[in-house]
Amino acid sequence: MKYRLRIKRFDPERDQKAHWEKYEVDLEPDDRLLDALNLIRWEQDGTFALRRSCQHGICGSDAVCVNGRNALACKLLLKDIKQPIVVEPIKGFRVIKDLVVDFDRFFEQYRSVMPYQVREGQLPERERLQTPQAAERIADTANCILCACCTTSCPSFWANKEFLGPAAIVQAHRFIFDSRDQGTGERLSLVGDRMGVWRCRTIFNCTDCCPRSIKITKAIGEVKKALLGGIE
Amino acid sequence: MKGHIHRYDAIVVGGGGAGLSCALEMSTRCRVAVVSKLYPTRSHTGAAQGGVAAALGNMEEDNWEWHVYDTIKGSDFLGDQDAIEVMCREAIDTIVGLEHLGLPFDRTPEGKIAQRRFGGHSREHGKAPVMRACHSADRTGHMILQTLYQHCIKNDVHFYDEYLVMDYLQEKGACAGIVALSILDGEVHTFHAPVVVFCTGGFGRMWRVTSNALSLTGDGGAILLRRGIPLEDMEFFQFHPTGLYKLGVLITEGVRGDGGILKNDKGERFMERYAPTMKDLASRDVISRAIYTEIKEGRGIGGKSYVNLDATNIPKHLLETKLSEVFDLCETYLGIDVSVSAIPVEPTAHYAMGGIPTDVDGRVVIDDWKTIVPGLYAVGECACVSVHGANRLGTNSLLDIIVFGQRAARKALAFLKENCVPDLPPGADEWVHAECDSLRTRSGAGEKRESMHLIRKELAKGMMDDCSVFRTGEKLRSLQRKLKELKERYRKAGITDKGKTFNEDLVEGFELGCLLDQAEATVICAANREESRGGHFRNDFPKRDDVNWLKHTLIHYDPAKDEWRIAYKPVVITKYKPEERKY
Numbered sequence: 138m139k140y141r142l143r144i145k146r147f148d149p150e151r152d153q154k155a156h157w158e159k160y161e162v163d164l165e166p167d168d169r170l171l172d173a174l175n176l177i178r179w180e181q182d183g184t185f186a187l188r189r190s191c192q193h194g195i196c197g198s199d200a201v202c203v204n205g206r207n208a209l210a211c212k213l214l215l216k217d218i219k220q221p222i223v224v225e226p227i228k229g230f231r232v233i234k235d236l237v238v239d240f241d242r243f244f245e246q247y248r249s250v251m252p253y254q255v256r257e258g259q260l261p262e263r264e265r266l267q268t269p270q271a272a273e274r275i276a277d278t279a280n281c282i283l284c285a286c287c288t289t290s291c292p293s294f295w296a297n298k299e300f301l302g303p304a305a306i307v308q309a310h311r312f313i314f315d316s317r318d319q320g321t322g323e324r325l326s327l328v329g330d331r332m333g334v335w336r337c338r339t340i341f342n343c344t345d346c347c348p349r350s351i352k353i354t355k356a357i358g359e360v361k362k363a364l365l366g367g368i369e
Numbered sequence: 370m371k372g373h374i375h376r377y378d379a380i381v382v383g384g385g386g387a388g389l390s391c392a393l394e395m396s397t398r399c400r401v402a403v404v405s406k407l408y409p410t411r412s413h414t415g416a417a418q419g420g421v422a423a424a425l426g427n428m429e430e431d432n433w434e435w436h437v438y439d440t441i442k443g444s445d446f447l448g449d450q451d452a453i454e455v456m457c458r459e460a461i462d463t464i465v466g467l468e469h470l471g472l473p474f475d476r477t478p479e480g481k482i483a484q485r486r487f488g489g490h491s492r493e494h495g496k497a498p499v500m501r502a503c504h505s506a507d508r509t510g511h512m513i514l515q516t517l518y519q520h521c522i523k524n525d526v527h528f529y530d531e532y533l534v535m536d537y538l539q540e541k542g543a544c545a546g547i548v549a550l551s552i553l554d555g556e557v558h559t560f561h562a563p564v565v566v567f568c569t570g571g572f573g574r575m576w577r578v579t580s581n582a583l584s585l586t587g588d589g590g591a592i593l594l595r596r597g598i599p600l601e602d603m604e605f606f607q608f609h610p611t612g613l614y615k616l617g618v619l620i621t622e623g624v625r626g627d628g629g630i631l632k633n634d635k636g637e638r639f640m641e642r643y644a645p646t647m648k649d650l651a652s653r654d655v656i657s658r659a660i661y662t663e664i665k666e667g668r669g670i671g672g673k674s675y676v677n678l679d680a681t682n683i684p685k686h687l688l689e690t691k692l693s694e695v696f697d698l699c700e701t702y703l704g705i706d707v708s709v710s711a712i713p714v715e716p717t718a719h720y721a722m723g724g725i726p727t728d729v730d731g732r733v734v735i736d737d738w739k740t741i742v743p744g745l746y747a748v749g750e751c752a753c754v755s756v757h758g759a760n761r762l763g764t765n766s767l768l769d770i771i772v773f774g775q776r777a778a779r780k781a782l783a784f785l786k787e788n789c790v791p792d793l794p795p796g797a798d799e800w801v802h803a804e805c806d807s808l809r810t811r812s813g814a815g816e817k818r819e820s821m822h823l824i825r826k827e828l829a830k831g832m833m834d835d836c837s838v839f840r841t842g843e844k845l846r847s848l849q850r851k852l853k854e855l856k857e858r859y860r861k862a863g864i865t866d867k868g869k870t871f872n873e874d875l876v877e878g879f880e881l882g883c884l885l886d887q888a889e890a891t892v893i894c895a896a897n898r899e900e901s902r903g904g905h906f907r908n909d910f911p912k913r914d915d916v917n918w919l920k921h922t923l924i925h926y927d928p929a930k931d932e933w934r935i936a937y938k939p940v941v942i943t944k945y946k947p948e949e950r951k952y
Contacts, residue, residue: 150868167702179822183865183874188411190582193618193698195511196411212701233553234871240408253519254471264468266480272473279473279505279512283410317471350697 139163140173140215145225146235148184155232158182159221166216171199174210174224174236187236194348197284200227201236207286207346227289229298242298243285246305250327254312255320271316278311278356280349287343287353293336300336301328303343303353310356313363329364337361372548372557372798377402377527378785379564380547382534382589384409386417386510386767387749388568389517390774391731391781396524398782404529404549404560406584406876409518413570413582414770417510418694419623420485420502421467421767423460427481428500433457435492436501440765441945443489443652444722444758445903445913447602447921449941452729452754456765459772464503467771472516474505475691485691486626489652489762489952498626498650502764507621507694513767532558533876534588535801537565537596537745540791544744548801552876555869557805559798563790564781566746567593567725568774572887573606574880576718577833580612580619584880589751590725591883594890598742599735599923599936601753602723603887604894604905607761608838610656612717614675616702620695620714622763625649627687629680631660632711633668639676644952651952654760654904657716661838670713677711716838722761722904723894724753726923726938731777736923737938744784744791746777755921758940759903808878812863819862821874824855825881828888831855836892841908845896852889859885890924893933898922915947 140162147155160181162173171189178185189199192211199210202225203218210224230238281304288294288302309328312318328334334357343353377400381388384405395401403409424431436457441448468474468482475483484500492499505512521528529549536548538559546561572587573579590600610631611620625631631649633639643659644651651659664674680688680695685708688696692707699707725747726734733745749770756769831851835844859882866874900914901907923936 148868149870169702178873180820184868186866186871186873190407190411190584191413191416192583193416193616194701195416195508195694196407196413196582198407198411214702237871244408248522251523253523256469256471260469262465264465264474264482267476268480269476269478272476275473276506279515280508282415282511283408311473312471315471315473 138166141221142173142177143221143223146185147232148234164215166214168215169211170203170213170215170218170222171210173215186234195282197282200284200286200289201225202227207290209284209286209348212348227285229289229295240285243288243304246288246301247283247308250301250305250309251320251324252308252312254315254318256317257319265317267316274314274316275311277351278307280351281307281311282349284348286346286348290342290346292340292342293338297336299332301333303337303357306334306357306360307351307353310360313360325364328360334361334364372559374559374561375402377560377562379566379781380404380560380562381566381568382547383568383570384528385412385568385570385749385770386414386513386517387770387774388566389514389521390771391566391568391748391778392526393517393521393524394775394778395782396521396526399785402527402529402560403521404532404534404547406531406533406552408530409528410514412514413585415511415514416582416619417767418507418619418621419487419626420504420509420764421464421513422487422490422501422762422764423464423503423768424457424501425461425464425482425484425503427477428484430492431499431501433461435494435499436460436490438494438945439490440756440762442495442950443760443762445760445950446758446919446947447755447902447940448758449755450943450945451941452756454943455729456756456768456772460768463768463771463775467513467516470516470520472505472512474503485623486650487763488622488625488650488656489647490764491647495646498647502623502626504623506690507623507692510767533879534592535804535879537592538794538797539596539742540794542743543791544742545791545793548798550801550805552871555872557798557801559793561793563744563788564746564785565744566731566748566777566781567751568747568749569751571721571750572884573718575828575832575884575888576837577829578612578617578715579718580609580617581718586880586884587887588880588883589747591886593725594886594926595928598733599726599925600724600890601726601923602755602921603890603924604898604922605722605759605903606718606891607653607720607722607904608657608716609719610653610660610716611678611714613698613702614713614715617717618698618702619717619719620678620698620712621692624678624680624692624695627691628683629678630682631656632677632679633663634670634672635668639663639668647952652760652762655952657838658906660716675713675715678714679711680707681709681711718837720761720766721750722753722755722757722759724751727752727754729754729776730780731773732780736936743788746781748773748777759905804879805875808864808875809867810863811861819858821862821864821878821881824859824862828855828884832888836895839906839908840895842896842899845892849889849892849896852885852892856885856889886926889933890926894922894924894935897935919947
């Protein structure tokens with residue numbers, strides 16, 4: 138079947154500003170959007186740049202904005218997308234080339250919430266015990282693959298680039314609610330900062346587009362609650 | 370020197386589980402940088418699903434020595450037994466160490482790390498399956514990768530993300546560093562360091578059906594091969610029995626560990642015929658051959674080239690929680706609910722048992738005299754210790770990367786104390802500049818421009834047809850000629866993108882060259898080994914031949930003459946003499 142795409146292209150070495158290009162590919166309805174983008178790269182225009190690696194939704198490389206909504210290109214099937222398929226880079230970060238954006242700010246946000254377990258004192262010889270219920274408490278947010286779909290769909294982030302953004306808060310949540318972590322106080326004060334969770338206006342764009350189906354808005358709500366009343 | 374120079378005590382090439390584990394272990398005691406062509410969290414360790422092996426005995430009685438036996442048997446007696454003992458013994462502390470770093474394992478009702486069954490892992494030397502795979506649902510690799518990255522961030526490891534390493538530097542016989550291309554701006558960077566650890570992963574992209582990410586093109590092995598380092602046991606490549614039909618995406622063995630069953634067109638549980646004791650939990654080489662045999666004999670589903678993996682007997686709530694990635698993959702790509710419908714699967718190119726030869730401390734060993742290259746290390750799928758021999762057991766790769774990542778780090782730290790830094794060789798970055806210029810300027814011969822993509826496709830088809838689960842000498846030799854032709858064409862093929870910024874065309878062009886070298890090594894070794902063992906099955910030599918072939922292959926390459934040379938080294942056997950392998 139023929140599929141029509143419109144892709145936002147930008148090459149800093151040639152272009153003053155971004156422009157749209159039209160493409161047509163011959164693929165099956167069950168093929169992925171990423172298959173279409175790869176085919177364009179390999180058979181139509183070798184200068185077309187995009188990031189991708191695993192091709193099945195676990196590496197988080199190929200976050201793009203498709204028909205106005207963020208998604209991983211490898212998790213969308215062509216039959217499920219309205220044509221012409223409009224593909225542009227995720228919004229809010231500097232565009233390096235075509236669909237490739239600068240992730241520096243994103244990883245700065247990530248680093249700023251102490252995204253690692255803090256522990257004090259002696260560790261036992263074997264594993265620390267944790268109840269299945271306590272483990273379950275962080276199962277959802279530990280799922281995050283740092284693809285940036287959420288942060289780059291968040292109007293609060295678009296409005297203020299100093300805002301931590303949903304992805305960094307999801308990371309903080311994964312540790313705040315981990316019964317084994319001992320950095321809760323410090324981490325809460327980081328995300329409770331004026332550029333932290335209170336900038337979230339519960340717009341739900343993040344939750345709607347998360348390719349891992351993480352309940353992000355709920356997680357942010359839980360962090361807000363923890364700031365107000367401590368951890369249940 | 371035209372480019373930039375950086376100086377470190379140690380450079381880790383690759384930011385997957387092996388690289389991060391190694392960098393983390395070194396991070397507080399020396400200046401270490403990770404140079405990776407992907408953001409580390411994009412690495413393929415994250416795609417590992419089912420679990421990581423350690424005889425914790427949390428669910429039922431287990432013993433690390435049983436793990437040793439299973440791994441040796443799984444390796445079809447080609448694994449080095451001293452190395453396997455090290456890995457299985459250290460597994461327990463290693464997994465506990467990951468828990469201490471905060472890895473979110475699933476838990477038993479008592480709060481211990483939960484474990485599940487996996488192929489080839491048994492109690493009491495093969496009597497029955499045992500629960501040994503420590504898991505975090507079916508995203509264990511994701512959790513390992515994230516946890517290691519988190520602690521590297523905490524310890525302020527330097528990261529050079531999206532740098533394509535293209536060359537390795539040696540001076541007076543010792544490691545002196547690497548040269549890399551910054552993908553972002555096309556600048557060449559030289560990393561001057563007395564220690565380099567290659568952790569660049571596998572090369573599954575040379576096959577048409579593969580579970581491997583696009584980035585898995587064997588760069589590390591190819592770079593070293595061109596600089597005179599041999600590769601070991603390249604004929605042994607694992608086809609995982611359960612890849613999603615047509616896509617090749619991995620469906621974890623954990624599905625079978627938790628009760629899933631393979632069925633043919635007649636609805637028969639065919640593994641009972643091939644492996645009466647372990648059945649669907651026999652080792653991967655055995656099951657992949659069984660599936661291909663069923664398909665060849667006309668019992669594929671509807672006569673097509675797949676069989677069914679039936680997980681409908683697993684309670685839905687377990688599928689949704691403990692196998693949620695599989696549940697989601699099948700829903701996304703096939704539109705099926707695995708609690709109701711069977712999963713169509715076919716064997717998929719998955720894991721390289723062979724690679725850069727190392728000892729149990731990650732040091733690269735270049736011959737059968739245990740000669741090392743001072744300062745050069747390799748860990749993980751790109752390396753060959755050899756703990757996996759002719760066939761790897763599921764869950765042993767995640768274990769391998771952590772155990773040997775840490776061991777290589779400790780050995781490298783000791784090395785740094787005793788040795789000074791070699792000089793950079795003159796013209797250190799010249800080869801990389803020349804290679805980039807060549808890729809950018811060569812335009813292909815004849816009227817029609819030669820396409821890198823076409824060469825890649827022909828490579829993948831050739832390898833799939835003639836060098837996958839079943840092989841014959843004749844087809845391998847004709848494939849060898851085909852590869853020579855592809856390499857000829859590759860040397861003339863150019864790229865479209867001539868720019869410097871994020872030039873994916875250039876990256877893929879370089880990667881294809883690496884794949885072609887690795888493919889040639891694989892096919893030459895496969896044609897050379899006239900026996901069947903583990904993942905290497907020869908229709909023309911269907912029996913294992915311990916008299917002539919109980920030995921490792923070493924393949925050397927001379928790029929100037931484009932000549933290959935094969936040598937051997939003995940298998941280390943300590944406790945378990947080779948015996949007939951039945952599951």
